[in-house]
Amino acid sequence: MQSDWSIDVPNLGEVIFRQELLKSLAKFRQLDACDKESGGVLIGKYLNSGGAMQIDDFTPPQPTDKQSRCGFYRSATHNRIVTQAWRESEGHATYVGLWHTHPESNPNYSLLDRRDWEKALKESRYEGQHLFFIIVGQQSLRCWVGVNSKKETKISLIGERHFGK
Template sequence: MNNEWKLEIAEYGTLRVCQTLLDSLSTFCQLLPSQPESGGVLVGKHLNSGGAMLIDDFTPPQASDRQGRCSYYRSEAHNNKVLDKWKESNGHSTFVGLWHTHPEAKPDFSTLDRKDWINALKNSRYEGTRLFFIIVGQTHIRCWVGNQTKTTSKIELLGEYKIGSK
């Protein structure tokens, strides 16, 4: 796959994000005041070669989510969608993080976002010690990595992708 966003993570390897996923997430950009925040779960695969992680799927907003202009509540319905994707892939596709939108050009996480991410790192069931967090802005998509150890939760920005670049 040539059309990917590749991010290098020290002591981990390459995170690959599929172009089709970036294009799909971009359709949720909040360009108009009437467009609410959207979000869901990132689905990916742990790789043995060609990178450490491939994020190639997601759950779109569900009917049971709560969406406002500057707020988003992700419902439990996403868990069932991820479980279905896991079963369909014979255990290869799994929960690897969270995504949502912001009505700003280059998005940054809020205090509430950080609390949600730390909660996911501490309380969610996932492979490894890392989760990825994507926020889709109006002109850029930004990605953070969260790392959970026994004593701390660390979140750092990995990079940003300009929407429309290939």
């Protein structure tokens, strides 16, 4: 991964995933048979009133999380870390989504993942109507955007980024 990753998201604008974030997430890939799923929260900043966003930070797995080869439970510790980042940034750094790993080359979400994302869209407190969901696989990571409106909850794949050799 050589540079930032920019995606033009419908009804939001350009979303920039910083290179350092992508490199850090890649370190959690489940490359060995004994590697457990990891996950956490994505932290970002709105760049202007037009809705452009930069996602540049995340919460790493916490000791209070529950991890297995094909499962991950995110503990409340992640919420406290995001709240602290928000306070320290004077309200600029904010919760913008969730990430986790899968032990597959090119990840797809499971029914359990989809339910977790829908719950986050409906019940979490966040700015705007969008949340981002990243799954880190062994060869690539994929990103979905979720939109919560009064009519429906919609989740769409917006991009895939392959890891370098």
